[in-house]
Amino acid sequence: MMEKFMSRLYKTTGLLGLMIAVSLCAPRQxxxxxxxxxxxCREKSMAAYPLMTTGGKQTNAKEREVYFRNCLNNNGNVDR
Known part of the structure; x- marks a missing residue:
């Protein structure tokens, strides 16, 4: 009787340990x-890459988007 109890206890704690290990290793969102x-970040990206430059040449929208995403990823701290 005690052996069955101990066997179930080991299986349960092993399963619980496995579940905890998997949840800790899972990537976080x-x-x-x-x-x-x-x-x-939008204000910073618009200041860094304005829609029109003084020469009338349009800036690259892709550069502005990369700058914006970089700003978001760094919580608003961006080095040019």
């Missing part, structure tokens, strides 16, 4: 972007 950070 990124934090949600808040509106304040998005506005701040």
């Amino acid at each position: 990124a934090e949600a972007i808040n509106a304040e950070l998005a506005k701040k």
Whole structure:
């Protein structure tokens, strides 16, 4: 009787340990972007890459997008 109990106990704790190990190793999702950070990064990206330069030449929208994403990923701290 005691052997059955101990066997079940070992199986249960082993399963529980495995579940905990898997949950700790699972990748975590990124934090949600808040509106304040998005506005701040948009302003920075527009200042760094304005729609029209003084010569009338349009800037590259892809560069502006990369700058914006970099700003979001670094919580608003971007080095040019």
